[in-house]
Amino acid sequence: MEPNPVIFRLLEKNIKDNNLTNITLFNCCLSNKEGFEDFFFENESTNNLSGSIYETRGNEFQVKVKSIKLSSIMKDELFDLIKIDVEGAERQIFQDLVENDKIKLSDSYFIEYHHHSNMENVFSEMISFFETKGFKFNLRSVFKKPTSFQDILIFFHKKII
Template sequence: MNIFIELWRAILKTTRLPLSISQKFHLIFVLTKLAFLKIVAKKQTPAKVRLFGFEIVNYNYRLLDYLVKEVFVGFEYNFSAKTQKPVIFDCGANIGMATIFFKWLYPEATIYAFEPQTKTFEFLQQNIKNNNLSNVFCYNLALSDEEGTITFYESDSQNLMGSILEDRVVGTKIEVKTKKLSDFITQKADLIKIDVEGAEKLIVKDLVENKLLSKEKIDQIIMEYHHKIPNQKSSMGTFLKPFENNNFEYQIRTDFQQLGIFQDMLIYFF
């Protein structure tokens, strides 16, 4: 898609966001700046932009622009906490864009951020350090249903993407350290955000086995669910059952274009 068509669509979405007029103008300015930088500075590494007072770096401007649109224009991780000091788990933190979004929403939040991919984790650490974000704890590991190691596929295409599923990523096969999310939940979680490219079933299995998938332990979950992964049978009904059994309601946000193809589904559990 043409860069300026993408920009125009993002601007239209921005005008409908629940932001002040000055915030909308600022976001539109940043989007316009990124559109031009994707053209004139596309090979610059690292790419850098200031957004709502945060300095954010990424591998290149294409990736940086994509994440700004996904998180700050898409507003996918917007949520209402019952406290000004929520406890948040960012599972699949990538470079920290969602973590920064959460700190923008709730400056006093405590955030635990998990990212297994080495280069991506370096950007995550840099973004936390550059913005002096307090009470943000970063872990270079994958979350699973058991502690140990797991085969991980790390992209070779400079898109900072990784997955435990070979069909999700074309790249290098490595081994990464795993831990259970349940080991980190020592108090009620106000939000758990999960975007782990196919490993969400393992995380949920761990929470169920350790009796943490309950409204008493977790207030809200925002999860990217990966549907119709190649060579895998559909199992969404089975996946949702533990949430229904533990009194979670849910809403599903997704697009549909063609039968039988991979589909990202954003599920809000509350």
């Protein structure tokens, strides 16, 4: 899953150049709705990895990208681990998983939560989503300064892998 069109082309090339098979790529973003979202990133000519459906997290270049729900991809399959790094769109994904009763399809979630004082704080809501479904969690973060983005790694688990 990669919404950034520049990075997506590099991903396709990397998979082809390495003769990797049995991989499904999605050039879209995750959301709590099917359709399209504005996606912001640095610019078309760089391979910058930061991009988001939120302008404050992404940057000045904007494109429309397809959006899909994680629950529609998961169907009713069971997963050992789901890794989520969505640059600020965490709330939409967790609402989708809870509303569609799909959060139970994995015993473990590894999430890179991006916190910044200028963005809506959904940290406690996200923790609550998982706790009410029986998950425990571990955190890791590095504090830089009060006005900087803070990446918080969260490992939600029902059992230790």
